[in-house]
Amino acid sequence: MIRPHRTHPLWFAFLLHRLSGLGLALFLPIHFYMLSLAISAPARLDGFLRFTDLTIVKLAEYGLVFLLAAHLFGGLRLMALEFLPWSPHQKTMAALAVAFAFLVSTLFFLKAI
Amino acid sequence: MLDLRLYMLQRLTALIMAPLVIGHIAVMIYAVQGGLTVDEILARTQGSVAWFLFYGSFVVAVSIHGAIGLRVISFEWFGLNGRALQLFSWAVFALLFGLGAKAVYAVTFAGVGL
Amino acid sequence: MANETQTMTQTMTVSIWRENGDDGRFEKYEVPARENQTVLDVVAYVQQHIDPTLSYRFACRVGMCGSCAMMVNGSPRWTCRTHVSKVVANDQLEVAPLRNLPVIKDLATDMDPFFEKWVAAEAVFHPSKTRHDPMAAITPDDPMRIAASEAIECINCAVCYAACDVVESNPDYFGPAALNRSWSLVNDIRDDGQDVRLAAVGSNGGCHNCHSQQGCVQYCPNELNPTLSIAGLKRETTKALFRRSR
Ligand code: SF4
């Protein structure tokens, strides 16, 4: 799939945006379902929340927060590209979006463990 | 595939969600410290109109945004088109909106006598 | 003598796509490995010295006409201005017809769909005056003139069209070149077709399909920026929407 004509940073930025969006869309129904247990089956949700204390689950959460932050900052970059005057620093902006996503999700992870 | 109308909806919902997601990440970073419990979540959100509006508008926006996003992916990557694509997009919207609305209701007003 | 043997042995292998109403396949040819040669030179060598039935297209050889574009080692290039030494990988050179277009024979693609989309995108001038009217006065520092100038050096080579993944997955998408041309006309005050143009670029195959991956920018041999032009169209169509609803 990663054919020669695609090996440039902004194509990878596109791929990250698409895959993070896809991942979040698949995760959200589960997320919503778990939250709706708060009233109908609080014990089950609490059981699940305790399960999220496991380090391996924390790592998975780290990944999810990274996807969310990457989609957020990547999306802001795209909207700036479309609606603000053109910037010649497209690759830098894409790299910054990923860097911010990494920063924010790592902060979450450090607070979580 | 994406005409002006869907494009505008996608950008509009993105603009609505941007501050909400920043808020959500901030709350997550704050709330995750010391682990999460149901009581802790409910203590924050139950009966609160502000949280209802916060999560409520997020659910509306994300259902539209997610449905359009998955629509583009299933067309470009999996060749879905025509009526099947239309149905699929609406199904994604309905699923996200239904589950999301239920979750927002559960953490805000479900246990509260209005 | 020694010298001649040396020149003889300095060869390289080139894989060239052969297709003639069948499924097509790469075929290998031994060609001289010259220090200074373009990809088009190599293709021409094969046609002139090895297999005269090889079909390909070129005209100007100097990067003006836009007819020689092919996939070179998987990336779209204008072959007359692409030096082999710049793109060769592990002594391998692979030349294929331009992506996203139907193949007529071997390396020659059918450019009709590419140009039909220029018309569909209203990348066509609609005159507002006749030859009897005075010439429109446009100063060089007019912002619209500057925006148009940035988009006008297109040679219609379809390199961007081959680089674009949205073109690949969405047969209706007009592609970067057509939309880039539309944008230069949006900035032409002499043009009288702005409403139909904005409607066209806002339609199903229009600018809103672009994901701003900038493959087109990456490969355009004339260093044009179709992504910038498409972003401009996205803004103008959005503005027009608000104008209409007022
Ligand atoms: S920026 Fe848009 S037009 Fe250019 S290659 Fe990417 S999707 Fe295609």
Ligand code: SF4
């Ligand atoms: S925009 Fe660039 S790559 Fe595309 S057709 Fe014109 S010159 Fe070729």
Ligand code: FES
């Ligand atoms: S032959 Fe004219 S541009 Fe290459």
